[in-house]
Amino acid sequence: MSDDNTTRITVLPHAQLCPDGLVFEAEAGNSLVDELLMNGIAVEHACDKVGACATCHVYLRQGAEHVNPVDDDEDEQLSDAWGLEADSRLSCCVKVGGPELVIELPRYSKNHARER
Numbered sequence: 340m341s342d343d344n345t346t347r348i349t350v351l352p353h354a355q356l357c358p359d360g361l362v363f364e365a366e367a368g369n370s371l372v373d374e375l376l377m378n379g380i381a382v383e384h385a386c387d388k389v390g391a392c393a394t395c396h397v398y399l400r401q402g403a404e405h406v407n408p409v410d411d412d413e414d415e416q417l418s419d420a421w422g423l424e425a426d427s428r429l430s431c432c433v434k435v436g437g438p439e440l441v442i443e444l445p446r447y448s449k450n451h452a453r454e455r
Contacts, residue, residue, distance in 0.1 A: 407433065
């Protein structure tokens with residue numbers, strides 16, 4: 340880590356969106372969905388990144404203690420996410436922070452789950 344203003348983000352491999360996984364540096368305080376998109380990972384964001392759809396759902400496998408907590412609005416939207424787990428977050432609601440985050444992308448998004 341070069342300084343306190345950057346976070347190392349590790350994205351675990353995902354068959355469609357990131358087959359080889361990815362590691363990159365992100366500026367602390369930025370939105371996780373924006374950082375993923377800027378680094379070539381096409382995370383869905385049907386509500387235009389305002390926390391109203393649950394399509395940008397991710398799992399924070401490590402480092403969740405260093406990001407902002409889930410608020411009531413995000414918690415309500417998460418109930419609609421496909422494959423909800425204890426470490427689920429909406430990437431548009433997560434502000435990057437801490438030395439490292441490890442992210443896993445769900446197999447499906449809310450939109451894909453409905454199409455199946």
